[in-house]
Amino acid sequence: MMDPSMMQAQMAASTSNPESNDLSSRSQLFSPAVAHNAQIVEHVRGLMSIFAGAAAGVLGVTGIIQGACVFIIFHTLTSLGLLTKIKLTGKVSNYLPTKWYAFLVADAANHLLSFLLFWTMGYTLIHIY
C-alpha cells in the first residue's frame, strides 16, 4: 500500500481539528493514495467473502449463527492479515482514515451478500446434488 503520509506536501484532505498544533494528531492524507488503498482493501475483502462462502458451503456449515461466525472469523483474519502488511506497528491512520479497531469491522456488510451467495451455492452443489 502506498504511504500517503509521505506526501503531506500536497494536502488535499481536510483536517479534523484545525486548532490542534500537533502534526501527528491531524490526518493529512493524500486522497488518491487513500482511494488506492481503499480499493485494494475492497478487493481483498471481496475475494475473501467469495472463498469463505464457498468453503462454508462445501464444508456443510448450516444454520445462520454458524454461518455468521464463519464469516466474522474470516473477515477478522483477513483484516489482521492486511494489518501485518504495515508490520502491526504502523498505524492504520497513516494509510486510511480509520482507526485500527474500526478497520477490523468496517465494510463487513458490503460483502455479506456475496458470502451468502457462495455459501448457498457451495452447499447446494455439494450436498443437494
Next chain:
Amino acid sequence: MQPPTLGHSSRDLLLDPAIRNWGVLPILVFVLCINLLRAYLTHLGKGNKPPEIDDLRRRQVLARADRLRANGNNIHKAGFEARKAWFVGKDEQEGALSEEGVPGAVNPMSNPMGMMEMVKGQAYFGMTQMGMMQFSEMFFAGFVLVKIPFALTASFKGMLQRGIELSTLDASYVSATSWMFLVAFGVKDLQRLFSFDDGPMKEEARVYALQAGGVPLGGGPPAPMGFDCAKMYSAAKGGLDMTRHRFALEDVEKRLLGDRYPTSLSATETFLTMETPTLRSSSLGVTGPTHTGVRHRSQTSNAKGK
C-alpha cells in the same frame, strides 16, 4: 441402489443433477453477464459532454477556499493573509468569492437533458431486473432449485417458493426466482473483480473508492443537481473570515530539538547576534523568517514589543 452421495444427510432432498446443469449455473452466468453488460452500456451511453467552464471554475474556487480554511495553519501568516485577501477581498478590492451574478440554486426541472440521462440510467436498471424476473418465472417455474443453508420459518414459503404448492416442504428449498434475486445481489463483488483491471471501468473504481475511502478524489465528483452557488460562496466567505490562523510551525525548532534546544543564554546570544549573510540582509527589504526558521531575537522582541 442409491447412488453414492457426498456428505448427504438423510433429511435433505436429492435433486436431479440436470437441474444443476441447466438451472443453477445458467442463472448464475446469465445474471453475471447481464450485470456486466449493463455496466458497459451505461459507460458507453454516458457521452462526452464537456463540463460548463463557468460552473467548473466556480467549483474549483470553492474547493480552493475550503482547502485554505482547512490547511491554512501550515503556511505562515503573511501567506495565509495574502490568500485570504484574494478570496475575501480587502480594502475596497473585491475578492474572488464576492463575484457578481453567481447563479442561485439550480432548479433540476430546468435541465431536461440531465434529467433524461438520470431517468434513462434508472430505467435500464429497473428494466433489466423486471426482465430477469420474467425470464426466470417463464423458464424455470415449478421446481425447487437450491437449498438455503439455514433454516427459515414457514412464512418465507410464500415469498421464496412461488409456484410450488407443497405445504410440507422445508422453507429452505427455494425456487428459481429467489435464486435469481440471491445471485443478483451477491454477484456484485464478482462482477467488480471482473471489470476493474483497467480500461473502461476506471470510473466505477473511482465511485467505489469514494464510497470506501470516504474521501473524494481530486476535487470531488461534480454534484448532479441543486448546486447552490451563491449560498455556498457566501458560506465560504464567512468561514474564511472567521478562520483563526495559527502557524503550525511556530515553535517547530523547539519540537524538533526537544531536549537539545539550547537554553543557556550565552550560546543563543552569540548565535543570534551573528551577522546574517548579505543576501538575506534587511537592506533588501526582506523581513520574513531567516532560512533556518529561527526567528531573529531582535525581530521577535520588536514584534512582541519587549
